[in-house]
Amino acid sequence: MTGIDPDEYARKLAAESLADDDPTAWFERLYSQARDGAAVVPWDVAEPQYILAEWASARPLDGTGRRALIVGTGLGRDAEFVAGFGFDTTAFDISRSAVDEARKRHAGSAVHYRQADLLDPPAEWTHAFDFVVESLTVQALPDPPRRQAIAQVPRLIAPGGTLLVAAAGRADDAPPEPGPPWPLVRAEIEAFASDGVEPVLIEELRNPGPPPSLRWRAEFRRPV
Numbered sequence: 001m002t003g004i005d006p007d008e009y010a011r012k013l014a015a016e017s018l019a020d021d022d023p024t025a026w027f028e029r030l031y032s033q034a035r036d037g038a039a040v041v042p043w044d045v046a047e048p049q050y051i052l053a054e055w056a057s058a059r060p061l062d063g064t065g066r067r068a069l070i071v072g073t074g075l076g077r078d079a080e081f082v083a084g085f086g087f088d089t090t091a092f093d094i095s096r097s098a099v100d101e102a103r104k105r106h107a108g109s110a111v112h113y114r115q116a117d118l119l120d121p122p123a124e125w126t127h128a129f130d131f132v133v134e135s136l137t138v139q140a141l142p143d144p145p146r147r148q149a150i151a152q153v154p155r156l157i158a159p160g161g162t163l164l165v166a167a168a169g170r171a172d173d174a175p176p177e178p179g180p181p182w183p184l185v186r187a188e189i190e191a192f193a194s195d196g197v198e199p200v201l202i203e204e205l206r207n208p209g210p211p212p213s214l215r216w217r218a219e220f221r222r223p224v
Contacts, residue, residue, distance in 0.1 A: 063087030
């Protein structure tokens with residue numbers, strides 16, 4: 001694909017999906033076109049998401065005998081990073097093409113790549129994972145169905161488990177931006193504390209730019 005900004009093209013696909021009243025359909029369209037060389041996935045980079053990587057580097061993270069879940073895994077960069085700490089890692093995406101490409105890129109990986117829908121996750125995942133990563137996925141959804149997606153995430157955390165959320169942010173008094181992404185306000189980050197899950201730390205990560213930006217890094221935990 002030449003002459004087309006990847007972010008703008010992703011927004012075009014998202015707008016078409018919203019017009020069709022199917023706010024998640026654009027993910028499969030983008031990944032399948034990228035597979036065929038007709039599009040570029042804007043977030044297809046080699047390194048794990050920096051908010052996750054910085055958080056992991058600041059603590060002794062040992063996944064031995066523990067299960068991890070990556071929400072909206074895309075092409076698998078965060079899943080492979082988390083699996084490197086010894087977690088039995090499951091990573092899912094609503095896009096079949098994304099899952100197929102992640103398996104292809106990481107042939108021989110121990111990560112369990114699955115196609116699944118965050119809005120209707122498998123019942124056996126309820127309270128099943130010791131570490132859940134929600135990195136930049138909910139921000140790719142308008143509202144609706146964003147609130148439904150946020151409510152589903154904490155239900156995946158096992159007793160004693162941790163949830164890490166990374167997202168683009170906006171101030172409460174800032175006007176909504178055309179998306180995707182649709183940056184989250186603080187109340188939306190705080191809404192991950194549901195289903196008995198409690199907030200541990202909510203950080204505002206500010207980049208003076210240009211252009212200036214706000215990112216959220218939030219940690220939650222389900223009591224034992």
